[in-house]
Amino acid sequence: MAWDRNQMAERAAQELEDGMYVNLGIGIPTLVANYVGDKDITLQSENGMLGMGPFPFEGDEDPDLINAGKQTITELRRTSYFDSATSFGMIRGGKIAAAILGAMEVAENGDLANWMIPGKLVKGMGGAMDLVAGVGRVIVVMDHTNKHGESKVLKACTLPLTGKGVVNRIITNLGVLDVVEGGLKIVECADGVTEEDLRAATEATIV
């Protein structure tokens, strides 16, 4: 037993507090928006929008209205638009309370790797380096292990870094871990997962 994608997103949504401005990455982080419930959360899209709405109804797509994943979206009553320099100004200026992002690897010192695999096609970091360096809190949501069953929660990242010492909390299919002095601290285990299971699947030091 462990959490599936939607349960991970649901758990990540618990990290968000009323009134927060938040940036959600592509993949499982995008699903977090489905679980914010009654909380007053404003989503930022780094291509220049606060107050991102859901996908449009078929036929209502607007080529001038996309999110950072280049998908067509809609606006809300509270929406504001701005240019890219202003958008990253609010990211670098620490105005965005949290970013929820996917990752390839996370290390016990908070290092994050999620933008390139040497020798493979490199698409670019987009806004990820700015986000992890600038926002108040960085929450990683990812599978605990890769498709070979190897831990993605490591003593040290092997892939090129997106940010150094930037991750605050890791939410995986097996549980929730915080980056603390000396390593990672188990915050909670997923349904049906024991602390022993979590330790066994984790290469990083658990304190």
Next chain:
Amino acid sequence: MKKVYANAAEALDGLLFDGMLIAAGGFGLCGIPELLIQAIVDEGTKDLTVASNNAGVDGFGLGKLLETRQIKKMMSSYVGENAEFMRQYLAGELELEFNPQGTLAERMRAGGAGIPGFYTQTGVGTQIADGKEVKIFNGKEYILEEGIFADLAIVKAWKADTTGNAIFRKTARNFNPPAAMCGKICVMEVEEIVEPGALDPDHIHLPGIYVHRLIQGDHEKRIEKVTTRSREEA
């Protein structure tokens, strides 16, 4: 002060030269100066360095200038949507300088504001920091990034008056204002040119001082990824 030109080719007349640095607005295919890009394709200017967040897609946007091999180097944050780009890059025919997206935007803004360099935390401890000056402020590391001073900016807005005061529409604003600012000369294409006074001065997104030449034209405005929900979900 005549800023309005008949078409993209006339608006670019005398501005293009081989080896020049062009800053282009747009994010993905949203808000790109598609008419000016086509005019540069037609002119055949070579060895271009283009600062643009993305590199278009195959056959559209900056992808057209890649197809004709007019681009020598891209300065971008994300280039994943373009097979021809990848082919040329992997074959060593195209240079690529990755910039974090916010760093690219700020480098343009800074260049336009006469700021040759600035320090940022973005990229500290990553390969982006290689070879860059590091400075400590309040106990934290920052790296030096340089402003971009482009020979030419090509941008797209929604509406502008004949003096170049421009407004953008929704997320099509993106990199257009900072790109416009960093050009020694900025050529802008819009969907509609209006008379001075027709736009509310309080609602101008980019003052006309940054815009030197202006054209009106029809835009395809291609959508990169159509995502919808069904009405039943509502």
